[in-house]
Each structure stands twice: as C-alpha cells, then as structure tokens.
Amino acid sequence: MPNFTNYLEGVANDILQASLSGLAQSCTGRTPPGRVYVSHGPPAVDACEGTSGQLTIHLERLEMRPAGVQQRGVPGGFQCQIMPVARFVIELFRCVPVPNDRGVPPTEEELDLSAVDLMEDAWSIVTYLIAERASGELIHGVGCDGLGIGVLTPIVPDGGVAGWQFTVETMLSDRGPCFGS
Secondary structure (H helix, E strand, O other): OOOOOOHHHHHHHHHHHHHHHHHHOOOOOOOOOOEEEEEOOOOOOOOOOOOOOEEEEEEEEEEEEEOOEEOOOOOOOEEOOEEEEEEEEEEEEEEOOOOOOOOOOOOHHHHHHHHHHHHHHHHHHHHHHHHHHHHOOOEOOEOHHHEEEEEEEEEEEEOOEEEEEEEEEEEOOOOOOOOOO
C-alpha cells in the first residue's frame, strides 16, 4: 500500500484509482477526467470545459456496526465486537450537450451519443470495481467478503454536466488513523 497520510485516505485512493482504471478500459474513446481527487464531502461540480470531466470520491459516512457472535456453551452469551464500516461515494461528471448561444437545442443524435457514452463510462467503472473486488485487489487488506458495491445512480443534467454516482461500502481495519504512514 502506498504511504498515505492516513488509513481512510489510502482506502479512498484505492477505490478512486480503480475507478479511473475502469474508465481507461471504456470503449467511448473519451479522455479520462481531467479533475480526479478525494473530496471531504460531496464535491463542487466545476465547469468541465477543458477538463474532460471530473471523478471524485468522498466518505459519505463512517458507522460502527455491532458484530455479536454467540459464545458456545453460554446460554444467551454474546461476544460483542464493533466493526467500523465506511460508505464511500464515487461521482463521475461529464459535459453533456446544451443549447448553443442562439438557444438552439442539441440534436437528438448528440443527446443520444452523450447518453450512450455516459452509460459506457458507468459500465466500465462498475465492472472493473466488481472484478477488483472479486480478486481481493480493490482495497489493500480487505477481501471480497468485507466489501460491497452499491447502487449506481444517474446524476441528471444540470448546467451542461451530467454523470453517475456509485457507492462502495467496506469494513475497515482497526489499526489506527496513521497506519501505513
């Protein structure tokens, strides 16, 4: 694992880099997003002219889930352990066709091509994440049983930008905030 400032940053970067690798396998021929970064929360969507879009990840929530295991031979006995679980959100934004400066809307063909490219981007990312999860390579130190790929939700066009939102949920190590530094 690279030497990140902290454990959560390393996990976020593992997922972000896998998402970028998935996009590189897309059949659209689009340039990878020019803005790729870890965000503290939902990112600001910057204008995409000259950037080929934006790919970000942020930590949506960190929760502690009890993992009670009944002890053998002790009626009603439970051994309680708390598992930290993080939900990360990946967001991909791309430019989409808009009316020109005279108010003429984009053609149906332009809108269709943009939609097809966005669907291909989504499929490329999610299939790559699934394959990396299955191989145990998505997040350093987390096997496929501690990792879930969640829902893909379209981000509707707004101001010439549209895209996708993905969730990845993972159990975390309890090695401390500076593990790996």
